[in-house]
Amino acid sequence: MSTYDRIVGGATATSAIPWQVSLRQCQHGACHFCGGTVLDSKTILTAAHCKVQTSHYIMVGKVSRMEGQNVQVSKVINPNPNWNENTMDNDIMILKLSTPLTLGSDVQAICLPSATFEPSVGSTCFTSGWGTTKENGELPTNLQYVGVPVVSQSSCNAAYNNGITANMICAGFAAGGKDSCQGDSGGPLLVEQDGRYVLAGVTSWGYGCGDYGYPGVYARVTAQLEWIMSSLGEEEIACEAGIGFRHC
Secondary structure, eight states, X not given: OTTTTOOBTOEXXXXXXXTEEEEESSSSGGGEEXXXXXXXXTEEEEOGGGOOOTTOEEEESOSBTTSXXXXXXXXXXXXXXXXXXXXXXXXXXXXXXXXXXXXXXXXXXXXXXXXXXXXXXXXXXXXXXXXXXXXXXXXXXXXXXXEEEEEOHXXXXXXXXXXXXXXXXXXXXXXXXOBOOTTOTTXXXXXXXXXXXXXXXXXXXXXXXXXXXXXXXEEESXXXXXXXXXXXXXXXXXXXXXXXXXXX
């Protein structure tokens, strides 16, 4: 867990990933420290260990972290009541913004999974962020993304000495080389469900960045779905009958 505030082996995004958030301690892109995901025009999902404060800002809508819409955080909904900083269990936090984001082609809310969704082992997930492109490296100016396969709970538990709980999901290659890293924490892990990409996880922790035998570990969104949905504005929620997705 030495780099648990954690893209390695990825590519530069050619356009904005519309739900991707940069969290920063000031309005300038040089203040970036974590990632996040747009849930609605005033709600952001991130990792509890990012320890966001109301003096912090978020940026959305651009590939470069030096551009985009900057909005101050107005409220931090305390980390999930079951968050355990020692074990990294339930590593999820919700933020409210001081003013609504201007939604459009470059800024959109992510789709949430159905409550019973379980990504199959080996299915490709995508994670993204402005985190370092190698362990203890420098932050890139432009947004990076990478595809990594879902890893079974049993093999991930074996790698991390039984430190993986049911509230975590793991993704990565056995050979390493592709992973999230420092500065990507709180960002999205997306996987396809019924023809659309949904938010399966929140970037949380891992040993190193893309190290052999150590996949990335993400907070499992379905484990916290009820709590997440209760934090959204009702005017922002619309579910499709029988599926449980929020319209995007």
